[in-house]
Amino acid sequence: MESKSLQAVDVLSDLDRKRFLIVEDDPDIADLMSLHLRDLNADILVVSDGVEGFQRARSEQWNAIILDLQLPGIDGLELCRMLRVSQIYVPLMMVTSRSTELDRVLGLEIGADDYLVKPFSVAELKARVKALLRRSAQSEKPRPEASVLSYLSLSLDSSSRKAKLAEKTLDLTAKEFDLLWFFASHVGKVFKRSELLDKVWGYGHEGYEHTVNSHINRLRSKLESDSSNPVYINTIWGVGYRFGE
Template identity: 60%
Template sequence: MNQPHTEARILVIEDEADIAELLCLHLGDVYSEIVHESDGEAGLARAMAEPWDLLVLDIRLPGIDGLEICRRLRTENQYLPILMLTAKTTELDRVLGLEIGADDYMSKPFSVVELIARVKALMRRASAFGNLHRAGRAKDVIKIADLSIDTSSRNVSQAGETVELTAKEFDLLLHFAKHPNKVFRRSELLDTVWGYGHEGYEHTVNSHINRLRSKIHPGYIVTVWGVGYKMVTTS
């Protein structure tokens, strides 16, 4: 007997027909709606025009490549869990993908079982951060001094002024805000905010925290030398 599908819309942007067919087939066994685009420009337009629960994105695409698609989605402050695929295993590709906001990363050829596991992990993490079908409620607003974080709408303001954050910057800030005064090692932040499989990329945490400090009062997130970072409740 077939198992019921999980309600979710997944967009696959992949130009290799055999890999796209494989992805759509196996993701379609688990999730209710899988849509495929093979061109970068068409894929970006589709990603921005409709609501999605996850994007599976190849890096090398005709038209606009996957890195640029990811960058534009994050620039628009549109939160969408992104799993990037690439035929290359270079350090540069992986670092670039993580730096611009990809949530996870897999190299081709990949195990279908592992891919499904990672997709499920991204879905769980997105749900935990309040990104899947949550209505805004007053109790979803976290206030720390003059900083206000709405976990449902993913809006942040400081002293009444809107603060524009990328999806990953928001996730990082929210994690700190939920655990004020607790010190986190970089490896812990990678595991919790970025997910498993990112060991050795602690510099990604550093760069995101530096960007976050440039957008909110830098005194909110402090460095605990030799350990990591923590959020203090007064700026």
């Protein structure tokens, strides 16, 4: 009886097992991350350059990608952009020794889900990766709301992650689609920048409200025929933004 119970636990453990891709050219940091992220019941693959990182990310299934900013071959920012353009939406955390706000914001704007600044503690590394996995699990749960939303000439399909304006497909980044879907799910409701950052970007991005501004500006350039008189995303001065009337 005890043997059967142990076998059942092993099966459940295998089902819960994760796969992480680490793209890091510093072997000491890569070894450190691998050692401790295995504690999250994960198999780890480490590659040391952006070219192989892109190939592996495209050809295999991953639960999370941890990506260094400065890489040989293809740097981390460009690799992140290429993955999102290729519609690879695996949770992605960027690791960087650059502590400037501009670098962090740029990473978030091209599609990274979180960032971690070197030097980092093992506890923070594990906490941020676990947060990535939690958010991913939440987004994969069946939702009661419709998979297709429409407003005026705009239609959004969450299953294909496509947006159309007057039947013309819009070229949106992953985060632009997420933001637009959130707006279209709450027509007429006003949101502060900090609320949008929390709802769409999630944990770890407090203080970067201006990344919301840049995403909204890009969405407006793709949605609005007259940016001075928007019909989709309206600015409520002193408060935030509202989708629709």
